[in-house]
Amino acid sequence: MSWLEKVSWTEDGLVPVIAQEVGSLKILMFAWMNREALQLTAETGQAVYWSRSRNRLWHKGEESGHVQKVHEIRLDCDEDVVLITVEQVGGIACHTGRHNCFFQKLENNDWVIDQPVIKNPEDIYHHE
Template identity: 85%
Template structure:
């Protein structure tokens, strides 16, 4: 039964924005998109699967890096158009830049300042 998928208010492109939040700390790790298949796979596997708009394909988070996101909870917002995942971030790295999360730039005095260190060089994570 996929009635629960029909409750989601998908965009015209068949996507829904997704926020990944760290289980335990509630820190926002990243923002991504899902289509119906990605959300269904996330539920079925217990690990986050997203839709990569740049690659135009499903993307199992951690498929290359090993930094998978184990899903603890899935929530839908009041307008039914944003999904919130509470995840355990395996390896402690959510961002492809090798940082803990994707929100490592902070606006200070009208300038973007990087305030998080690189935990692991992306060249060591991704073998392209």
């Protein structure tokens, strides 16, 4: 049995993935992988996700250059969530130009942004 067979995939053939920064252990982002994305991640040592909005494979950093170098891949006890420990190249994991995607914190019944933009997204993504 292939190691990919052990993963409990959703009906859509996806598995939720948490990207955690090696060293700091901060949660950088949440995304999805299909079978091919997980296999490519394991083979290449760089995070490859399944973009539901684009309906295609998404090599993290393909546009921004902010790739994720994978140190470890883990499967949870229910075999339905993957945790990858990564080195975040450039220190920016979020498309908003922040270190991670969890920059909104609930305070007094309101979402407050508590992390600065490291780099303006317009300077990261050059759409012509």
